[in-house]
Amino acid sequence: MVITGPAMHEAHQYRKNDDGTVTCSLCNHRCSIKAGRHGICGVRKNEQGTLFAETYGKISAEAIDPIEKKPLYHYLPGTLSYSLGGIGCNFHCEHCQNWHISRANPEEARLRDLAPEEGVHRAIAGKCASIAWTYNEPTIWHEYALDMGTLARSKGLGTIYVTNGYITEEALRELSPMLGAFRVDLKAFNEEFYKKVCGAHLAPVLDSVILARELGMHIETVTLVIPGLNDDREELKGLIRWVIEHLGPATPMHFTAFHPDYKMMDRGATPIAALEKIYKSAKDLGLKYPYIGNVFNNPYENTYCPACGTTLIERYGFSSRFVGLDDRQCRNCGEQIEIVRHVS
Numbered sequence: 001m002v003i004t005g006p007a008m009h010e011a012h013q014y015r016k017n018d019d020g021t022v023t024c025s026l027c028n029h030r031c032s033i034k035a036g037r038h039g040i041c042g043v044r045k046n047e048q049g050t051l052f053a054e055t056y057g058k059i060s061a062e063a064i065d066p067i068e069k070k071p072l073y074h075y076l077p078g079t080l081s082y083s084l085g086g087i088g089c090n091f092h093c094e095h096c097q098n099w100h101i102s103r104a105n106p107e108e109a110r111l112r113d114l115a116p117e118e119g120v121h122r123a124i125a126g127k128c129a130s131i132a133w134t135y136n137e138p139t140i141w142h143e144y145a146l147d148m149g150t151l152a153r154s155k156g157l158g159t160i161y162v163t164n165g166y167i168t169e170e171a172l173r174e175l176s177p178m179l180g181a182f183r184v185d186l187k188a189f190n191e192e193f194y195k196k197v198c199g200a201h202l203a204p205v206l207d208s209v210i211l212a213r214e215l216g217m218h219i220e221t222v223t224l225v226i227p228g229l230n231d232d233r234e235e236l237k238g239l240i241r242w243v244i245e246h247l248g249p250a251t252p253m254h255f256t257a258f259h260p261d262y263k264m265m266d267r268g269a270t271p272i273a274a275l276e277k278i279y280k281s282a283k284d285l286g287l288k289y290p291y292i293g294n295v296f297n298n299p300y301e302n303t304y305c306p307a308c309g310t311t312l313i314e315r316y317g318f319s320s321r322f323v324g325l326d327d328r329q330c331r332n333c334g335e336q337i338e339i340v341r342h343v344s
């Protein structure tokens with residue numbers, strides 16, 4: 001019999017093999033893990049032929065954030081989101097801005113216990129409208145997010161993954177009854193980038209976003225525009241066209257400024273003018289709600305009515321002012337705006 005401590009929680013989404021290895025099917029690495037070893041994410045461990053989620057109920061970070069910080073502009077805008085982070089990641093991005101937790105390991109990291117019930121209680125006590133699993137990759141926190149999220153939904157809270165989208169179909173289907181919003185990074189429209197910079201592949205990410213939409217989740221995408229790496233205008237236009245075709249023209253897309261970090265200190269920040277050009281291209285291609293981000297006080301952070309151009313939501317930093325929106329309707333022309341104001 002395997003003796004486990006209270007933190008040891010058997011994983012979902014894996015298969016036991018005759019030779020004592022296990023095959024994890026939570027993300028598209030589909031790691032084959034020998035006894036005593038971890039998968040690529042560093043937080044799922046094979047103990048004598050059983051896969052354990054080592055960080056179940058263990059948090060590294062906790063905050064009450066404006067939801068705009070995720071960034072999410074069309075899901076419960078103007079509300080607070082109870083935000084949690086753990087450790088580990090299934091990507092190894094050279095420009096990671098949260099590397100101190102994404103690269104931490106369970107033995108050395110300073111983690112605190114937080115039961116799912118207590119998380120939901122804190123979200124409600126903090127007057128939050130949602131819970132966000134964020135800061136590091138939530139896919140690898142699957143069982144914990146699932147338990148907390150199921151409870152959160154029963155209490156009327158929204159639920160958010162801030163994710164790289166490398167989750168498998170089977171894991172995403174398991175999450176779907178509880179997951180309201182899938183805030184996904186589309187890091188580049190380029191397999192080479194995913195392979196070299198993230199240690200992953202592009203196609204499974206695109207597949208998971210399409211599935212998340214089919215499953216009824218609210219989708220917003222974020223592309224961190226890195227000079228010389230993924231900022232080719234034609235490539236970005238290809239990405240925008242793909243989103244319009246597969247996710248619809250009302251999908252909010254955020255194009256955010258890169259700042260040198262972690263192992264990627266060899267290039268400067270993204271010029272604002274470059275982001276503004278991408279915004280204009282996206283509008284020309286027919287995207288209704290492009291945004292730019294990681295910038296200071298720029299009009300392209302606001303939401304405009306796609307029919308008449310009226311300013312609906314003004315943003316300054318992470319705060320929002322509803323200047324032209326009545327619930328989900330443009331106050332000027334009556335256009336219905338694709339925005340989630342309440343969770344059902």
Ligand code: SF4
Pocket residue numbers: 024025026027028029030031038039040041042044090139140
């Ligand atoms: S979650 Fe992904 S990286 Fe982690 S063990 Fe499973 S397949 Fe490997």
